[in-house]
Amino acid sequence: MEISNRLTYWYLRNKRDLPWRKSQDPYQIWLSEIILQQTQIKQGLPYFNKFIEAYPSVFDLANAPLEEVLKLWQGLGYYSRARNLHETAKFVANESDGVFPEDYKGLVKLKGVGDYTASAIASFCYGEPVAVVDGNVYRVLSRIFGVETPINSTPGIKEFKNLAREILNKEDPATHNQAIMEFGAMHCKPKTPECDSCVFNDKCVALKENKIKELPVKIKKAKVKKRYFNYLILNSEDRIILERRSGKGIWNGLFQFPLVETEEPIKEEHLMKTEKFQKIIDGQKYTVELFNDKPVVHKLSHQHLYTKFWILDCKELPHEGVGLDEVLNYPVPVLIENFLNEYLPDDYK
DNA sequence: AAGGCGGGGTG
DNA sequence: CACCCAGCCTT
Secondary structure (H helix, E strand, O other): OHHHHHHHHHHHHHOOOOHHHHOOOHHHHHHHHHHHOOOOHHHHHHHHHHHHHHOOOHHHHHHOOHHHHHHHHOOOOOOHHHHHHHHHHHHHHHHOOOOOOOOHHHHOOOOOOOHHHHHHHHHHHHOOOOOOOOHHHHHHHHHHHOOOOOOOOHHHHHHHHHHHHHHOOOOOHHHHHHHHHHHHHHOOOOOOOOHHHOOOOOOOHHHHOOOOOOOOOOOOOOOOEEEEEEEEEEEEOOEEOOEEOOOOOOOOOOEEOOEEEEOOOOOHHHHHHOHHHHHHHOOOOEEEEEOOOOOEEEEOOOEEEEEEEEEEEEOOOOOOOEEOOOHHHOOOOHHHHHHHHHHOOHHHO
């Protein structure tokens, strides 16, 4: 109880004023938690406001087309969150009268809702005494207790969940959970924690043993892969070809131009010999021009995409295509959006 | 148990 | 440059 009291004491004086903290509506809490998965509040906040404005209720979200939801989500990343969000909204609206499950057990069955998110909703909305463990909680607990078990190992996940349970204030789990996360985000920060003014600086094991910089321990993951993208912008009378990505890779459900991916950087002569290029150009006349002399490097967490945009001016498109005036209505990766903002004439924006 | 999935921000 | 972020899903 001692730890929870200190966290709450700190929290009540330092907490940020955030829109979802004014609400106990499971729809709003759920929406905020999905948006904030692996996402900092500063980045997620404008998206939360956009979504609440566009979809005030779970029925509004459920009735929207997936493409519209993806377009609103554009730029936030991890797009499976948006697809799961939409699917869960349809489930709650159509199969459950718009009522969310009212405990952890029911919540965790929803698509896109795991242990963390179910615990957050259950404690914030219903006061269920379940402990949240997110990146902030790992950091705070590992430092206060000096736990060196890797946070992304199976034993680590169990150990930290148990620790979080032990210190949980079961009288007010909502405030406790908010407090420990906010404390981790704003005070017990990864790089520059403010130990001098910390409410735990009399007992923090990491501080005492000078291990602040080493904790929490995390197992390193594989390094980034390089990929070489060549996008073909087939332009005929201000209409171009867009294709929808599908499958298990990046950007599933988003739109892009016809893509030639190669193992190595590629020159124009080689590009023209590729199967995809021949298929898309289909024997007709065209002129080709490289839009960007140096490849655009787009960095994801685990891939670096070296990208060239080739402008192909041709007589007709292989199919109807999309007018330049409506391209920006499609959900696209930031890489494509950035290109379009350079390529499109101003009157199309 | 391990790998994949975005984009923005920090030191 | 490395590391982090109110994690989850699939294999």
